[in-house]
Amino acid sequence: MKRETTITFIGAGSMAEALVSGMTKTLYQPEQIIITNRCNQKRLEYMKKTYGVRIETNKEKAVKEADIVILAMKPKDAAEGIISIAPMIGEHQLIISVLAGVTTETIVSLIGKNVAVIRAMPNTSATIGQSATAISQGRFATETHLAIAKTLFETVGIVTVVPEHDLHAVTGLSGSGPAYVYYLVEAMEKAAEEIGLDRTVAKELILQTIIGAAQMLQATNKHPSILRKEVTSPGGTTEAGIQVLERYRYQEAVVACIKRATERSEELGKALVSSSLPRAAAPSR
Missing domain, CATH: 1.10.3730.10 (ProC C-terminal domain-like)
Known part of the structure; x- marks a missing residue:
């Protein structure tokens, strides 16, 4: 991946911070990273002061400048957040989602364009470069896009490629x-x-x-x-x-814990689909 690649994070929560922390310690310079969020200016200022990254309250500018857009908002804000940036997204951009439970097809539908989407499930150990991350490619993502995402997440730990239907289980197991x-x-x-x-x-x-x-x-x-x-x-x-x-029944409790987290990932995805897809434009074929 070229050093001059610009990466914009939509969301500045704990997962975004973990990734930024790991990425700026390895392959990426802080000025390559832009962070924007819904409304928390104090959080943005913290990210700038702590990691030296660029912050932007103008979401349109932040998205248009990016080669890679990383969706890292809170699950409850996902539909609204994706729809709000959809007009600014071009088909030349790579969209990477770290949203639990949200499928690549849902993201494509919310954006309404044939955009390349890679879905990833890292964990917060990315902060120290020790994440266990699984990634999957969406319908319009190529092997090149997959390789770019793999390189990005290798800056914060190990990466494995899995079929997308396995990402709910990955979320319950290693994500949480x-x-x-x-x-x-x-x-x-x-x-x-x-x-x-x-x-x-x-x-x-x-x-x-x-x-x-x-x-x-x-x-x-x-x-x-x-x-x-x-x-x-x-x-x-x-x-x-x-x-x-x-x-x-310690082992039974752990197994039940992981199964429930997996089910919750599935529930989050279904809830997002049922509440927001009628508002989203269908992508062209």
């Missing part, structure tokens, strides 16, 4: 995944406090335990159940702890 890990850490920190460990000591031990376990999974290629059994001595402390997790 960091929050599940943080929730686990919250519980471990609470337990550490209750058993009398110093907070600073506990945090260091917890983080290294999680990092070490993840690296063991990567380095050994052993199934997690095998690694778990290798730690679990009969009659030992780990077995006692695992028995409690089994009693509370």
